[in-house]
Amino acid sequence: MEALRFVLVKTIPHRSEFTPTTAKETVRPGPPFLKNRRTKFYAMAVENRLQAPTLSPELAAPAQPETLLRVSPGSLLCEPGFLVPNHGAVESDGALGGGGGIEYLTKILTSSVYDVAVESDLQLATKLSQRLGNNVWLKREDLQPVFSFKLRGAYNMMAKLPKDQRDRGVICSSAGNHAQGVALSAQKLDCDAVIVMPVTTPEIKWRSVERLGAKVVLVGDSYDEAQSYAKSRAKEEGRAFIPPFDHPDVISGQGTIGMEIVRQMQAMQGPIHAIFVPVGGGGLIAGIAAYLKTVSPEVKIIGVEPFDANAMALSLHHGRRVVLDQVGGFADGVAVKVVGEETFRLCRKLIDGVVLVSRDAICASIKDMFEEKRSILEPAGALALAGAEAYCRYHRLEDKNVVAIASGANMNFDRLRLVTQLANVGRQKEAVLATFMPEELQEIL
Structure with missing residues (x-):
């Protein structure tokens, strides 16, 4: 019989002391997994005109839905x-x-x-x-x-929006490819677009979005913070929020x-x-x-x-x-x-x-x-x-x-x-x- 090749170790609770070594010991003998060194990517300098707006405490630390199981x-x-x-x-x-x-x-x-x-x-x-x-x-x-494939979904959703909604503009949160898809779609549909990106986004990416005519706003250190800000601004300004995948x-x-x-x-x-x-x-x-x-x-x-x-x-x-x-x-x-x-x-x-x-x-x-x-x-x-x-x-x-x-x-x-x-x-x-x-x-x- 073929040896077991797959194992679910355990569900990891919040603040667990679980380490990769513990999981490794439960796997059958065989070729070890190579563990690569963690590589740190530092945020690039951000120009003054693109400094992040101040976040409220609620937006700075969005809570995860309680119904979701937290795992490692x-x-x-x-x-x-x-x-x-x-x-x-x-x-x-x-x-x-x-x-x-x-x-x-x-x-x-x-x-x-x-x-x-x-x-x-x-x-x-x-x-x-x-x-x-x-x-x-x-x-x-x-x-x-x-x-990137991302412009397919972004354009399809934006093209189906009512004209009066497009006239009020769109907004999205993205660290790269979805942002460019929304920006190009907005250019094609002649509507105003705001792209919210984390401050850690490399300059090459937000520069590409700017060249497509969209307004870039850098907010937060993570995608979750950028998304929270984008959804809040969408409600305030009546803009349509264009999600990256779940629509x-x-x-x-x-x-x-x-x-x-x-x-x-x-x-x-x-x-x-x-x-x-x-x-x-x-x-x-x-x-x-x-x-x-x-x-x-x-x-x-x-x-x-x-x-x-x-x-x-x-x-x-x-x-x-x-x-x-x-x-x-x-x-x-x-x-x-x-x-x-x-x-x-x-x-x-x-x-x-x-x-x-x-x-x-x-x-x-x-x-x-x-x-x-x-x-x-x-x-x-x-x-x-x-x-x-x-x-x-x-x-x-x-x-x-x-x-x-x-x-x-x-x-x-x-x-x-x-x-x-x-x-x-x-x-x-x-x-x-x-x-x-x-x-x-x-x-x-």
Whole structure:
């Protein structure tokens, strides 16, 4: 019998003394997980004209909903490539793909994304396919006008707003890609847009938003603080708040990617075995699953998350939404503590599971993409590719068609050094060794 490969250690209460070492001891003997050093990214200097407004105590420390279970990312341990199962899909409908997505089919087919977005190419990754013994296809959302899929959902929601609402303007909170999608959509629809971003947002990102004509306001040290301010200002000024993932129109806009993949399947020899989708708040995978599980339910829809930002995997395992007590920031595009309410409802019914990957594997996939297409993906943009490779190796797939969503390419240039250092570790060409020495205080005589 195959040895146990997956273990839920325990739910971590608030202020727990739980450490990764404790979790590690409960796992079966085998290849140890590499623990990377935490990398600190410091906030860039902010110009005086973009200084953050003063936050009230309520906005500065937003309370988490009491109904959400608080857990640690480290409470879920498995090998890279192992499919964390989604038991909710079978329990709710009897079979994967059985309902849940049909109400989105018409919304996706009638989405208004192509006023700003392009139908991205589905390209074969030749070198990676030869290495894995499977056909690996790349859905090139990194080639969109804002180098990310996010403009699909943002524009679809904004285009459906009543004209009088658009005349009052829109507002959103974002650390990057969603902000650019809203800004470009506002430019196309000729409406006023305010983008609220944390003060830690790199200058390259908020400068890009400014160039698209939106007003940037930097607020708070975290996304939660920026979001609280944006929602409060939306009520005060009558602006429409454009969420990054948890809205039916946003989900439908992202779902057009699934519609395109079904059309582009004709270029393949044989059916698609699985589509790998990066998961943050869940809007992208919910939209793709809603379409694919309705028209091609045999195709597996598999989410990919980092080990240190696995809110969807833990939510699926517990059968309810959870809030992470901490979240890793390397793949900042998916660094979400809580998945969306509507996105989780769809994912629990429709997706097949989630694969977890390490930071090193993400860096290796960024390198793979550069060698394949001479394009540099951001960490979240390479997440699905890392998951597809890990899944193929773990399950020993052969001669299958798998699709990975290359979701974004808004990489900060100063991160490239770290990526190059870790890429060979992820490809297991190098190793990082660490020694822990206990400190002892000795009395000086």
